[in-house]
Amino acid sequence: xxxxxxxxxxxxxxxxxxxxxxxxxxxxxxxxxxxxxxxxxxxxxxxxxxxxxxxxxxxxxxxxxxxxxxxxxxxxxxxxxxxxxxxxxxxxxxxxxxxxxxxxxxxxxxxxxxxxxxxxxxxxxxxxxxxxxxxxxxxxxxxxxxxxxxxxxxxxxxxxxxxxxxxxxxxxxxxxxxxxxxxxxxxxxxxxxxxxxxxxxxxxxxxxxxxxxxxxxxxxxxxxxxxxxxxxxxxxxxxxxxxxxxxxxxxxxxxxxxxxxxxxxxxxxxxxxxxxxxxxxxxxxxxxxxxxxxxxxxxxxxxxxxxxxxxxxxxxxxxxxxxxxxxxxxxxxxxxxxxxxxxxxxxxxxx
Amino acid sequence: xxxxxxxxxxxxxxxxxxxxxxxxxxxxxxxxxxxxxxxxxxxxxxxxxxxxxxxxxxxxxxxxxxxxxxxxxxxxxxxxxxxxxxxxxxxxxxxxxxxxxxxxxxxxxxxxxxxxxxxxxxxxxxxxxxxxxxxxxxxxxxxxxxxxxxxxxxxxxxxxxxxxxxxxxxxxxxxxxxxxxxxxxxxxxxxxxxxxxxxxxxxxxxxxxxxxxxxxxxxxxxxxxxxxxxxxxxxxxxxxxxxxxxxxxxxxxxxxxxxxxxxxxxxxxxxxxxxxxxxxxxxxxxxxxxxxxxxxxxxxxxxxxxxxxxxxxxxxxxxxxxxxxxxxxxxxxxxxxxxxxxxxxxxxxxxxxxxxxxxxxxxxxxxxxxxxxxxxxxxxxxxxxxxxxxxxxxxxxxxxxxxxxxxxxxxxxxxxxxxxxxxxxxxxxxxxxxxxxxxxxxxxxxxxxxxxxxxxxxxxxxxxxxxxxxxxxxxxxxxxxxxxxxxxxxxxxxxxxxxxxxxxxxxxxxxxxxxxxxxxxxxxxxxxxxxxxxxxxxxxxx
Numbered sequence: 001x002x003x004x005x006x007x008x009x010x011x012x013x014x015x016x017x018x019x020x021x022x023x024x025x026x027x028x029x030x031x032x033x034x035x036x037x038x039x040x041x042x043x044x045x046x047x048x049x050x051x052x053x054x055x056x057x058x059x060x061x062x063x064x065x066x067x068x069x070x071x072x073x074x075x076x077x078x079x080x081x082x083x084x085x086x087x088x089x090x091x092x093x094x095x096x097x098x099x100x101x102x103x104x105x106x107x108x109x110x111x112x113x114x115x116x117x118x119x120x121x122x123x124x125x126x127x128x129x130x131x132x133x134x135x136x137x138x139x140x141x142x143x144x145x146x147x148x149x150x151x152x153x154x155x156x157x158x159x160x161x162x163x164x165x166x167x168x169x170x171x172x173x174x175x176x177x178x179x180x181x182x183x184x185x186x187x188x189x190x191x192x193x194x195x196x197x198x199x200x201x202x203x204x205x206x207x208x209x210x211x212x213x214x215x216x217x218x219x220x221x222x223x224x225x226x227x228x229x230x231x232x233x234x235x236x237x238x239x240x241x242x243x244x245x246x247x248x249x250x251x252x253x254x255x256x257x258x259x260x261x262x263x264x265x266x267x268x269x270x271x272x273x274x275x276x277x278x279x280x281x282x283x284x285x286x287x288x289x290x291x292x293x294x295x296x297x298x299x300x301x302x303x304x305x306x307x308x309x310x311x312x313x314x315x316x317x318x319x320x321x322x323x324x325x326x327x328x329x330x331x332x333x334x335x336x337x338x339x340x341x342x343x344x345x346x347x348x349x350x351x
Numbered sequence: 352x353x354x355x356x357x358x359x360x361x362x363x364x365x366x367x368x369x370x371x372x373x374x375x376x377x378x379x380x381x382x383x384x385x386x387x388x389x390x391x392x393x394x395x396x397x398x399x400x401x402x403x404x405x406x407x408x409x410x411x412x413x414x415x416x417x418x419x420x421x422x423x424x425x426x427x428x429x430x431x432x433x434x435x436x437x438x439x440x441x442x443x444x445x446x447x448x449x450x451x452x453x454x455x456x457x458x459x460x461x462x463x464x465x466x467x468x469x470x471x472x473x474x475x476x477x478x479x480x481x482x483x484x485x486x487x488x489x490x491x492x493x494x495x496x497x498x499x500x501x502x503x504x505x506x507x508x509x510x511x512x513x514x515x516x517x518x519x520x521x522x523x524x525x526x527x528x529x530x531x532x533x534x535x536x537x538x539x540x541x542x543x544x545x546x547x548x549x550x551x552x553x554x555x556x557x558x559x560x561x562x563x564x565x566x567x568x569x570x571x572x573x574x575x576x577x578x579x580x581x582x583x584x585x586x587x588x589x590x591x592x593x594x595x596x597x598x599x600x601x602x603x604x605x606x607x608x609x610x611x612x613x614x615x616x617x618x619x620x621x622x623x624x625x626x627x628x629x630x631x632x633x634x635x636x637x638x639x640x641x642x643x644x645x646x647x648x649x650x651x652x653x654x655x656x657x658x659x660x661x662x663x664x665x666x667x668x669x670x671x672x673x674x675x676x677x678x679x680x681x682x683x684x685x686x687x688x689x690x691x692x693x694x695x696x697x698x699x700x701x702x703x704x705x706x707x708x709x710x711x712x713x714x715x716x717x718x719x720x721x722x723x724x725x726x727x728x729x730x731x732x733x734x735x736x737x738x739x740x741x742x743x744x745x746x747x748x749x750x751x752x753x754x755x756x757x758x759x760x761x762x763x764x765x766x767x768x769x770x771x772x773x774x775x776x777x778x779x780x781x782x783x784x785x786x787x788x789x790x791x792x793x794x795x796x797x798x799x800x801x802x803x804x805x806x807x808x809x810x811x812x813x814x815x816x817x818x819x820x821x822x823x824x825x826x827x828x829x830x831x832x833x834x835x836x837x838x839x840x841x842x843x844x845x846x847x848x849x850x851x852x853x854x855x856x857x858x859x860x861x862x863x864x865x866x867x868x869x870x871x872x873x874x875x876x877x878x879x880x881x882x883x884x885x886x887x888x889x890x891x892x893x
Contacts, residue, residue, distance in 0.1 A: 023397035026390040026674070043478045070475040085514035085539065109478050112510035112535040119475040141482045141518065156671060220641065220663035250671050251664035302668065302675035315401070321678030323888055324723040328387065345390055345674035 021315035021330060025298060026348045030259060031290055033151040036136060038277040039127060039162065040143045044068045044107050044119030046088070047138045048126070055129040057164060057273070057284070061144055065121030066234055071106060074115050085110055086140040089118045107141060125239055130164040130273035131282045151290060152280035153263055155214075159223060160230050161244025164273035165190045165211035169264055173216070174255035174307070179204040186210050190272055190281075192264045195307075196253045199225035202245070206233075212244045212274045214264070214281065216256045223251075244274035246281055254307035259293035259350050266291055293350035298332055303346045310334040312349070316341040358384070358417040360429040361753035362395045363581055366436060366607040367636075367673035368717045370749035371398040373406065373424070374770070375417035381766055383773035384417070386748035388720065390674040396425040432581040432752035437463040437608050437632040438487040440571065441480050444468045445493055445501035445508045452557050453492045453527065456564040459699050460571045461582065461609060462488070463632040463639065469504045474511055481515040481522075488574055489515065492527030495556035506535035513539025516551065523574050527567060528556030572630070582611045584755025585715065586628045588767060589615045591760065592751075594624040595768040601709040602628075602751070603735065605692045605718040607673045610634025612700040614709060627703060634696035636688050636718045637670040648691035651869075652733070654881040655680070677721050683888070686726050689718035693734035708739025708783075708841060713775060715746035724778045724855035725819060725887040731781060732817060736865045738785030739841040740830070740849040743856070744775035777824045779854030784832070785839035785865035787814045798834035800860060802851075810860075817861045817883055826853035839865070 039062055041047060046063040055061055073089070083090075089106045106120030119141075133148035168189040171177050175194035179201040187209030193201075197215045199222045205213060206229075218226075226245065233240040248256060256264075266288055273282040283290070296312045313331035319341050320326050330347060331339035361372040372386040385402045403424035406414045414420070419427070440462035444450030450468040457464045465486070467477045481489050491512045493501050513536045516524050524547075530536060531553070540547065552574075554567045585602065593600045593615035602613040613628035638645045646663045657665065665684055668676070677685065697704055712731065719727050728743055750770065757763040767774070787797055797814035802822070810820055812832070822828065831848045832840060840847040851858050870876045 021401070024389040024393055024401070026392065026672075038484075043475050043482065068475060070473045084517065084541065086518045109474055110507075110510040110514035110535075110539040112507045112538055117474045117507070117511075119478065141478070142484060219660060220667055221660040251667035302672060303678065303681065323679050323682040325678040325682045325721050327677055327721055328389065343678060345672075345677055 022298075022312055022349055024315070024328065024344050025312075025330070026301075026345075027351045028348045029154055029351050030263070030293065031151050031153055032278075032280065034147055034149045035152045035275075035278065035280060035282060036145050036147050037131075037133070037162070037275040037280075037282070038143050038145050040277070041139070041141055042068060042119070043109060043141045044121055045141075046105070046107075046124075047140065047144050049135045049138065049144065051135050051138050053135045054132075055135060055146060056132050057129060057271075059129045060126035061129045061135070061146065062127040063124045064127055066123040066125055066239060068119060068121035070109070071118040071120045072115050073118055083108055083116070089116070089120070123239075127162070128242070130162040130242075130275060131284050148282060148284075150282055150284050150286070152275075152278075152282045153260065153290075155246040155248045155279045155281065156250055157247050158274055158276040158279040159218070159226055159245040159247070160276075161212070161242070162273060162275045163190070163212045163242035163244040164271060167192065167264060167267045167270055167272045169268055170194075173258065173261045176253075177201050177215075182208060182210070184208045190214060190274060192256070192261075195255050198222060199229075202226050203229060206240070206243050209241070211242060212246065214246045214248065214274075216247075216249045217251055217253050218245065218247045219251050244276070246274045246279065249301070252302075252306070254301075257299055257350070258309055259291070259297070262291045262293075295349075298330075298347045298349050300332075300342060300346050301348045303343070305334075305340075305342065305346075308334055313339045319343075356428050358419050358427050360395070360399050360424070360427050361748070361750050362429055362431040363749035363752045364395070364431065364433040365391060365581065365717055365749070366434045367391050368720065368749075369393045369395060369398065371395050371402060372748040372750055372753070373399065373402045373419065375413070375419065377413055377416050381769035383748055383750070383770060384413070384419070388749070395429075395431075399424045399427075430753035430756045431579065432584045432756055433579050434582070434606055434608065435461070435575070435580045437461055438575065439463045439465060439483070439485045441483075441486045441489045442466040443477060443481070443489060443491045443508060443512060445497070445504040446470060449493060449498070449501055449557055453490055456567050457490055457571060458633050459564065459629050459631055460568050461575055461580075461630045461632060462571060469508070474507065477511055478515060481512070482519065486522070488523040488525065488571075490525045490527065490571065491530055492554070492557050493530055494558075495528050497529070505530070506533050508535070509533035510535030510539035513537070513541070515539075516547070517541050520550075522550070524551045525554050525567075525570055525574070526551065527554040579756065581606075581752035582609065582630045584753070585611070585751040586613045586615070586626055586755065587763065588751040588755035589613055589713065590624050590626045591754075591764040591767045592771065593617045593626070595764050595771060596711070598710040599707075601703070601712045601741070602715060603693065603696070603712060603731070604715040605634055605636055605689050605696065606716045607637070607670075608632065608635050610692055610696040610716070612696050612703050614703050614706055629696075629700040629703060631696060631699045633699055634692045636673065636685075636692050636716075637666050639670070641666050641670065645691075648694065649684075649687050651876070652687040652690040652880065653684070654877045654884055655683070673717065682722060682726075683884075685718060686722055686730055689722075690730050690734055692718065693730065697734055704735070704737060708737050708741050710742065712741045712743050712781070713746055713751070714743065714778070715749070715751060719745060720747070720749075723888060725857075725859075726884075728778050728781055728819075728856040728859045729817065729883060729887040732783065732859055732861045733867060736783065736867050738783050738839040738865050740780060740782045740851060742780050742852045743778035743854065745778055746774065747776040748774060750774040777852060777854035779822060779856040779858055780830075780851035781859045781861065782830065782832075782840065782849065782851065783861045783865060784812075786843065787838055787862055787864065788836045797836075797862060798832060798838070801831045801833075802858075803829045803831075812860060812862050814862050815864070817859060817863060817886065819856060819886055820858040820860065822851065822853035822857045824854050827851070828853075830858065
């Protein structure tokens with residue numbers, strides 16, 4: 001018994017250790033590297049790069065049809081008659097296009113009854129690489145993966161994109177950007193817009209030439225309004241310039257976490273890129289050193305104290321909380337106040 | 352000195368929660384020594400170490416006896432089950448009717464289903480769906496012979512699926528009906544069906560009427576790796592429990608990514624125990640894509656003043672962080688979402704719902720793990736409307752999945768028989784009375800209930816209401832119900848006597864209608880829900 005207690009301190013001592021029990025807290029990874037960014041291809045879209053090829057920022061990597069449709073053509077699909085699904089359609093020599101025909105090109109979908117169904121369309125537009133990297137994989141009809149060794153700040157999800165621009169902070173971490181405060185001076189920038197942004201401000205940001213928005217929370221209504229606006233814009237004659245929204249936390253309002261805000265401050269003025277898969281902010285500039293969060297910093301991610309940050313004190317054991325619910329809890333010290341018991345499910349720490 | 356372990360770890364790694372239970376054999380039988388849960392991703396060893404520390408602090412002699420030490424707990428043998436994230440199945444048919452039939456069957460499996468037909472999607476969109484990286488299998492079906500609505504598109508559909516299978520060698524394909532016999536299949540696939548190998552499976556053709564769907568469901572479930580999946584192993588554990596207790600047991604489970612309903616029956620004579628189960632991704636606590644229907648389904652069970660957008664925000668956050676916000680208003684939201692999920696589960700498992708009321712209903716899954724007992728009982732009463740009496744219990748330590756990992760049925764039965772008293776936390780009993788005359792549903796006294804040995808005497812039962820009667824955990828009684836008119840409690844009678852068991856929630860007597868008909872008007876519906884909710888939520892501070 002003596003030997004064992006010598007190797008394993010009693011429970012009271014363990015909970016008193018500086019960071020004991022933090023393993024129970026959800027760990028949020030802030031930065032990843034390298035990044036395999038995936039750019040989806042719809043049937044008919046054309047990859048403009050090959051695996052192993054180096055791409056630079058702004059280089060077209062995918063040709064995307066803004067008005068895709070299915071076309072039926074007779075014939076073998078290629079001059080040598082060995083076409084397979086996924087190949088590009090080679091228009092037979094001498095075939096005259098008729099008025100109203102889709103633009104030449106397209107992707108062979110399948111053959112049935114001696115006729116090919118082709119995914120083609122009109123008004124092709126390029127999707128450009130938002131950062132420098134190496135093309136890792138190209139799969140026709142599925143997507144292009146570009147790998148970069150740069151660091152990337154991880155968000156919850158991305159709407160639209162990809163896009164890139166210089167990073168500009170326009171509000172405090174717990175601020176809310178209103179449409180009247182969206183300045184034309186932010187044109188070409190990816191702006192850090194605080195805790196939340198409404199649909200009107202997003203529309204204005206896009207109108208004045210902002211390239212992207214980073215925000216802690218975006219409600220479901222704002223998401224739907226934005227995506228509907230995006231669809232309308234994409235279908236319009238002139239299309240839309242690249243734009244993306246990186247949502248860091250979720251849907252309910254809360255401030256941007258301080259470790260993330262510290263990184264954005266370090267990056268202000270640098271060129272960054274928003275990519276959707278994985279949802280990240282890619283930091284091309286290797287000279288910028290991203291600050292690391294304190295190991296005992298914990299953040300309340302939900303509940304009445306959502307967004308509050310404090311220092312880890314220790315496990316509190318099972319505790320009873322409102323609505324008669326008993327949950328595993330931990331003590332957290334906010335500022336100079338006495339520690340407060342918070343459900344461990346409401347806490348997150350950073351790595 | 353013996354090498355037989357005297358302690359082991361049971362780990363249930365769910366989509367939202369990691370649960371670790373410490374089992375020990377201090378004497379002749381296995382006992383549950385402790386259990387703890389934390390957000391998914393928490394290392395089980397860290398949880399086990401905390402459990403061991405608590406055991407050492409609480410009872411050092413017991414910890415010594417079973418050989419548990421905080422540094423050594425990680426070396427204990429372990430039973431580990433995991434909740435698998437649903438994979439996506441593209442369901443394609445040559446008509447809206449055909450794809451509807453297929454979708455109804457696929458929805459009763461663990462697959463997340465995306466359906467398309469030429470009437471709703473053009474070939475490019477259907478190809479895009481089947482080529483998506485998250486789609487890992489395609490189900491395409493047709494009648495034999497094909498219906499008039501299918502004939503025009505069937506060749507094209509066969510060609511489309513064949514081409515997709517050719518482009519994605521890793522894709523698994525299930526052909527329900529004579530799809531491979533169409534000329535389009537060979538044109539698209541570039542080879543005959545026989546040369547496709549194991550990744551293309553043949554299933555029965557679509558029937559004109561909905562018939563037994565087991566053959567197709569078995570094929571679809573067979574495509575998924577299930578050796579450690581909680582929703583498969585838990586059924587095996589319930590089967591052993593039904594056998595050990597000689598009781599009919601229903602298991603209702605709702606998790607972040609899906610749900611399950613199973614009914615296990617003990618063996619009769621030389622026939623072994625058997626079970627039927629429906630696993631469905633549709634019964635996820637919060638659907639992956641939150642549309643208006645999903646929001647409305649939860650709003651229908653809430654009594655607060657959230658509008659549709661704010662509720663959508665709350666559900667998005669619950670989906671992203673299922674462990675968070677589990678107290679206060681968050682607990683009520685979780686139970687409302689669980690009710691919506693249970694409703695989807697019940698509508699996907701009408702075959703099990705048609706069976707007689709089980710002796711014991713086990714509730715499992717993170718959705719119910721931390722809710723007050725009465726709130727759980729009320730959630731079951733609200734959604735699983737089956738006249739009769741059943742005992743309610745909670746798989747509080749999440750043991751069913753890990754125990755189901757034991758392959759040997761005898762060994763599994765032995766362990767579960769040892770643990771039967773520990774693995775289930777008694778919630779109480781639920782008594783649902785059906786066919787109460789309409790004239791007595793408005794809160795009028797419709798009958799009375801007498802519990803054997805109850806010092807409080809008789810309890811009046813009001814029509815259209817639900818009431819809780821205290822009955823302590825471990826207590827058992829015979830409940831005698833007497834009514835002025837014949838009602839249905841398993842069978843139709845004016846006087847019914849049923850055995851009931853106690854629990855934290857006591858005995859819940861539900862005199863509402865079967866099925867439950869809530870007021871159409873939102874304010875009246877909320878008022879009714881709030882009235883019943885007051886019985887379930889202790890110290891409601893709103």
